Amino acid sequence: MTTRISSSSSRGRAYGGRSLDERRSKRRAQFVEAGIAVFGRDGFRAATVKSLCREAGLTERYFYESFANSEALFAEVYKTLVKRLEDDVVAAIDAAPAEPEATARAGLHVFFETMYRQPGTARILLIEIFGISGDIDRLYRETTQNFTRMLQELVGSIFALGEGSGTDARILSTGLVGSTIHIAMYWTLNRYGDPLEVVVESSLALYVAMARQSRAQDRA
Amino acid sequence: MTTRISSSSSRGRAYGGRSLDERRSKRRAQFVEAGIAVFGRDGFRAATVKSLCREAGLTERYFYESFANSEALFAEVYKTLVKRLEDDVVAAIDAAPAEPEATARAGLHVFFETMYRQPGTARILLIEIFGISGDIDRLYRETTQNFTRMLQELVGSIFALGEGSGTDARILSTGLVGSTIHIAMYWTLNRYGDPLEVVVESSLALYVAMARQSRAQDRA
DNA sequence: TACGTTTGACAACGAATAATGTCAATATGG
DNA sequence: CCATATTGACATTATTCGTTGTCAAACGTA
Structure with missing residues (x-):
């Protein structure tokens, strides 16, 4: 000393x-x-x-x-990439026509475009994040929850998810977010073997279907 | 020697x-x-x-x-657990009424029940599988594809997914499977904080919504 | 019984890596 | 110009782990 x-x-x-x-x-x-x-x-x-x-x-x-260690850096990297993605998505949504389907399409387009143009980002956000430690698992869960909440607010009318038939709105939202994440993961692992627009439209179709289902339930 | x-x-x-x-x-x-x-x-x-x-x-x-190494054992473990789950799901489906919604519900019930009763299995199938190596990533992708194909065959009428509006049937199926996986992952990471039946019904609702959407498109 | 096979406990070797420490060279402000 | 803060290259230490090797005891068969 x-x-x-x-x-x-x-x-x-x-x-x-x-x-x-x-x-x-x-x-x-x-x-x-x-x-x-x-x-x-x-x-x-x-x-x-x-x-x-x-x-x-x-x-x-x-x-x-x-x-403190490489895990701490990884957490910081993850948060940074999520923040950038979130900012880009929000910007695209703000620039889109104020109509639910167009809003959702714009957000999904930026999301998938980012995954396509930055495979490293895709790998970190979609794959590497899992199974590192309990703390990192928690970070993922919290991040996904935030994203789910954000989607609910931004495209609120799409997410007028009915509480009928023993379902839960938060779980439905989680499922929709999960469908998007999983399509992106699949697309990434398949080395982007489908056209961007088809991926976006297919992912969007699930949101649209769920929205119609909800409206149908509201009418009944 | x-x-x-x-x-x-x-x-x-x-x-x-x-x-x-x-x-x-x-x-x-x-x-x-x-x-x-x-x-x-x-x-x-x-x-x-x-x-x-x-x-x-x-x-x-x-x-x-x-x-050869612990990764090889992990691959074997993963395949074993997938096989057991697949057998259980198929058995439940065979025992269910021959009607699409009941079939899907029975399969989902067994899936989520397994995740609930065997948290270790859930951890391996839903979390640990990612980011181990390129070979393991491939194993996951192939397994998920098989599951998607199986679902398409078993609940065929639900999956009469229209090709309209620039979407792709395989990607839609991937999204549905992904919604289920992600709900299970979320449920597991949240220490099973929602009732099993609510989780099953919410997951099912996405399949049902997509099926209605497809039928509506067929009519148009 | 006698021989070689099989088993299990454990040693040993080497490689990789996290984390801390050393030291000389360089830059800064007074 | 001088004392000291700062930097960067590199050494060191300690630990962990994968993998192979050793050896004696237990076992089965001829």
Whole structure:
């Protein structure tokens, strides 16, 4: 232990024109981008701290400066990608005609387009997320719940899901979100062997069918 | 190398009243059961060869007698559980009234009941399966495809999915299967916080809605 | 009974990797 | 210019685990 405590002084001083906090958060961001690249390419299992550092162009010391372990970085990567996707989907929805089917189509289009254009993102969001740890499982569950809630609010009229015949609205929504996720997963694992538009329309058809079913029940 | 080749002789002789093949396949089966227990309890990542041997009551030598590595055992475990589930589902369907909705309900009931009564099985089939390796990903994709095909045949009339509006029947089926899988996953991760019957009915509602939608399209 | 087979307990070797530590080179502010 | 904060390359330590090998005891068969 040679560290000395200098009460006033130059600890945490500027470097390269940036404050300590700025440098730290820049390095942290570098690791998040490296994580997106490495986890998306090699998967979580095959990723090592060294490979993440190599990709980030930084050394282990700085990795542990920002993250307790690679699982913590993965959680951050996941949250970052979800946030970006969410922003894109919301933007597309806002730009679409204010009509339920068009809204849903616009959101689904951006979702599937992202999965297609960024296979690494697809791999992280759809596949790698599972089975890492209990904490990560919880993160997935919470994220999916948020997405389900968001869909319910945004395309509210489609989701006027009747409570008839012993069903539960939240479970129905979960099923619809699940159908979309699963179609995307299947599409990804099949190396995008179907045209984007067909995938979007097929996924959308499930929402539309459920909406009609609900309206039919309301009438009865 | 002290192994000598005795051409006629007692190599591969009986032991404990069982032939070599019988003993081998019994040991193999022990490892599969151990894998179900360990992978279901600890997950694939946390499972070691030693822990699998301890659970099986056998030593490493016999592990490598039957499997190249723990991934190979996992594949076998997965196939075994899928087969059992498939048999149970088919049996329930055969016993149900020969009417599409009742058939689908019976199948879904057995599916969700299995997930509820065997959380380890649920964990392996719904969560651990992802992100282990490219080979395992392929196994999942093929299994899901088979299940989709089976559902299409068994409840054929429900799946009279119209090809209208730019959709694809296989993708629609994938979406329906995905909704069920995802509801089960959600239910499992939420520690089975909803009543079984509500889960079954909600999952079923999506199939029913899609069927009505298809019939409506046929009429048009 | 005598021989080789089979079994199980456990040692041992090597590889990989997480996490921490060392040290010299460099940059900064006074 | 000097003291010190900062950085980066690399070493080190400790642990874990996969895989193969050793050996004695138990067993079956001729």
